[in-house]
Amino acid sequence: MTLTLSRYGQMDKLGEMHVPRVGSSPVDILLSAYTLLKQVIPPYTAPGLNYLEAVRLLAPHRISLESVTQGTFDIFSSKLASAQESEYLREMGVFISAAFNLSGLAKLVDTGHEGIGYRLAEGKQLIVNNKNRLVFVGEEAAGDIALLGDAVMFADGSRSGFQVSWGDTSGFANLSTGGIKINCNNSTAFGIRAKGCFLVSYSPVGSFGSLTEEVVLLNYDAARFFGYDTKQVFKFDEGHVSFHPDSSLIANYFWKLQKDREIRKLLEGVRTLKAVAGMRDRPAKALAMVNAYDWKGLEVRLRATMNGDGRG
Secondary structure, eight states, rough: OOOOOGGSSSOOOOOOOOOOOSSSSHHHHHHHHHHHHHHHOOOOOOOHHHHHHHHHHGGHHHHHHTTTHHHHHHHHHHHHHHTGGGGHHHHHHHHHHHHHSSSSSSSEEEEOOTTTTTTTTTTTEEOOOOSSSSSEEEEEOOSSEOOOOEEEETTTOOSSOOOOOOOOOOEESSSOSSSSEEEEEEEESSSSSSSSSEEEEEOOOEEEETOOOOEEEEEEEEEEEEEEOOOOOEEEEEEEEEEEEHHHHHHIIIIOOHHHHHHHTTTHHHHHGGGGGGOOOOOHHHHHHHSSSSSHHHHHHHHHHHHTTSOO
């Protein structure tokens, strides 16, 4: 059964569904599409299905959504705030992410909708300025996200882009498969089972980089566990690790092979980027600094130095 908004033709009846009238303004389109979304999906729908349904409802209005602004999303959120049902909290955040991806807007500041940043598209920048602790932020994201408040899970399964956390997280960038992840606050578990990422921590971590593969792990603060059970991973610790599964790594690579000075010189830029940890009030500038750094070039030089092929 195909459902469309009323301005684009007839819509099949489904129970007691009430088809909203769609206005011409972007706010009207968002309000109408979200009202219809809640009629065609039940509460607690899996975010993937929720996202696809939101995209299907919004896609016919993509030209109109090209003109959305930050104010469009602010008005949309304020109109729904008082009537928002608790069982649809995550659905609203996923819906906003879908609308943002389809829009012509490059940067969005969100005040903390549950599920915000889901599948954020590459090239999009999201700043989450949440006052309350969220459960899910930035799942499967490919865009850039700055998390200013606390979250249970941040950037879980993220693919690319730059995700920076100034919040206290239970899990950050776990199961991620690409991109740059920078921890600037406490995290219980950071980068677990990640693959193909840069993971940098400037703040305390419980478990950092366990079960990872083909990643670069750079630790500049305290970590309880660091790089446990990894494959093809470059690890550098300039902080304090309570339990190091292969404590001989530093001795073998940095001291016995006399590579410490070369490695530290290559990582001077990353050490300088520690300034982003104190830039919570300037997240856009911090993301720009992270984005401007040559992460791919750094990884090539690091691995070349360790392999001794002269390119480092």
